[in-house]
Amino acid sequence: MxxxxxxxxxxxxxxxxxxxxxxxxxxxxxxxNTDTTTTTATSTTSxxxxxxxxxxxxxxxxxxxxxxxxxxxxxxxxxxxxKASSSDSxxxxxxxxxxxxxxxxxxxxxxxxxxxxxxxVIYKKDGDTAYVVTNNHVxxxxxxxxxxxxNGDKVKGTLxxxxxxxxxxxxxxxxxxxxxxxxxxxxxxxTVGEPAIAIGSPLGSEYANSATEGIISSTSRxxxxxxxxxxxxxxNAIQTDAAINPGNSGGALxxxxxxxxxxxxxxxxxxxxxxSDVSVEGMGFAIPxxxxxxxxxxxxxxxxxxxxxxxxQMVDLTNLNSTYLEKLKLPDSVTSGVVIASVQSKFPxxxxxxxxxxxxxKIGSTKVTTSxxxxxxxxxxxVGDSMKVTYYRDGKEKTTTVKLTQTSDKLSFSDTxxxxxSK
Numbered sequence: 001m002x003x004x005x006x007x008x009x010x011x012x013x014x015x016x017x018x019x020x021x022x023x024x025x026x027x028x029x030x031x032x033n034t035d036t037t038t039t040t041a042t043s044t045t046s047x048x049x050x051x052x053x054x055x056x057x058x059x060x061x062x063x064x065x066x067x068x069x070x071x072x073x074x075x076x077x078x079x080x081x082x083k084a085s086s087s088d089s090x091x092x093x094x095x096x097x098x099x100x101x102x103x104x105x106x107x108x109x110x111x112x113x114x115x116x117x118x119x120x121v122i123y124k125k126d127g128d129t130a131y132v133v134t135n136n137h138v139x140x141x142x143x144x145x146x147x148x149x150x151n152g153d154k155v156k157g158t159l160x161x162x163x164x165x166x167x168x169x170x171x172x173x174x175x176x177x178x179x180x181x182x183x184x185x186x187x188x189x190x191t192v193g194e195p196a197i198a199i200g201s202p203l204g205s206e207y208a209n210s211a212t213e214g215i216i217s218s219t220s221r222x223x224x225x226x227x228x229x230x231x232x233x234x235x236n237a238i239q240t241d242a243a244i245n246p247g248n249s250g251g252a253l254x255x256x257x258x259x260x261x262x263x264x265x266x267x268x269x270x271x272x273x274x275x276s277d278v279s280v281e282g283m284g285f286a287i288p289x290x291x292x293x294x295x296x297x298x299x300x301x302x303x304x305x306x307x308x309x310x311x312x313q314m315v316d317l318t319n320l321n322s323t324y325l326e327k328l329k330l331p332d333s334v335t336s337g338v339v340i341a342s343v344q345s346k347f348p349x350x351x352x353x354x355x356x357x358x359x360x361x362k363i364g365s366t367k368v369t370t371s372x373x374x375x376x377x378x379x380x381x382x383v384g385d386s387m388k389v390t391y392y393r394d395g396k397e398k399t400t401t402v403k404l405t406q407t408s409d410k411l412s413f414s415d416t417x418x419x420x421x422s423k
């Protein structure tokens with residue numbers, strides 16, 4: 001949940017399918033640049049009445065229909081299977097696949113059940129292998145994956161790599177039945193107000209290759225939230241009012257040229273306090289294609305994103321009460337920043353002289369007011385880089401240079417410290 005000064009906006013990731021289905025229809029078409037040819041034949045009269053049915057032959061071609069045709073066959077459904085007890089699995093109904101119907105012979109460790117569905121985009125073919133990009137939260141927790149192609153065929157998917165922070169994942173499949181590969185457009189050239197089309201599987205593969213149309217509402221929105229595994233997602237997202245629903249996660253947001261300009265990820269559903277929630281429509285978010293390409297290239301190569309670690313646990317200054325604030329002895333001008341709660345031994349922060357109760361206010365030239373902002377600023381650096389940190393200690397402003405020699409996967413704070421953010 002992301003808070004601003006006046007409201008609390010409730011963001012949801014849109015990969016898990018569940019709940020009731022609200023039925024409705026929405027015909028979307030392009031009123032402009034439409035070339036329609038219509039031929040009307042003489043109608044016949046029904047034997048049971050005088051009502052006539054016109055026999056009309058027509059074709060419609062527009063920017064929208066052409067864009068969808070270019071990419072729809074490259075958009076797939078991603079089905080997430082997870083380990084389950086035998087009482088939740090198909091074995092409970094059909095017996096062990098080996099032919100033994102006795103429940104005692106079923107191996108619980110090999111039982112799987114469908115946990116959720118999302119969408120994905122085939123973006124590359126390399127010999128006998130094709131690659132699919134989707135959201136991390138679509139594949140999170142999966143013991144196995146199926147990919148349902150646009151023609152309805154299912155193929156086995158193998159996870160290549162995933163990254164919670166960017167909410168992206170790469171899956172590889174056999175290229176044997178792949179007929180279309182999507183092309184990425186330049187998300188840096190987007191214009192607010194230009195058309196945007198979302199393609200995916202809202203509410204699951206039953207509605208695969210659904211398309212909705214809207215516009216680009218903003219080219220840069222900071223979206224920060226927690227996924228189901230309590231991992232931080234931090235995306236500088238494209239905002240669109242094209243309908244994005246559960247199951248659309250990982251699907252394509254395309255421009256009128258049929259290029260993928262974003263990977264759909266989340267939406268705001270309500271805003272306000274729990275007692276006065278206001279329903280929100282038309283606020284969906286997609287990860288920009290330029291960011292997607294950077295991440296998936298790294299995932300293909302390494303299977304993960306290697307990020308630098310500072311080696312501290314922190315709490316936002318604004319979350320401290322007056323008693324703690326007095327102990328920090330900060331000048332009145334310092335009202336925001338990040339307080340170090342603990343420092344990991346032999347990590348860059350300790351080596352650079354940072355200590356518990358130091359209040360970090362800048363990373364490089366970037367002002368940081370929260371731990372998520374600090375994390376975002378930190379992750380713009382690479383392992384091996386040097387980074388200037390501005391902080392306050394005993395009321396005095398200081399600076400130090402931190403050499404980023406460690407990676408985040410080597411952090412080892414104890415469970416008693418998990419209430420703070422480790423970076």
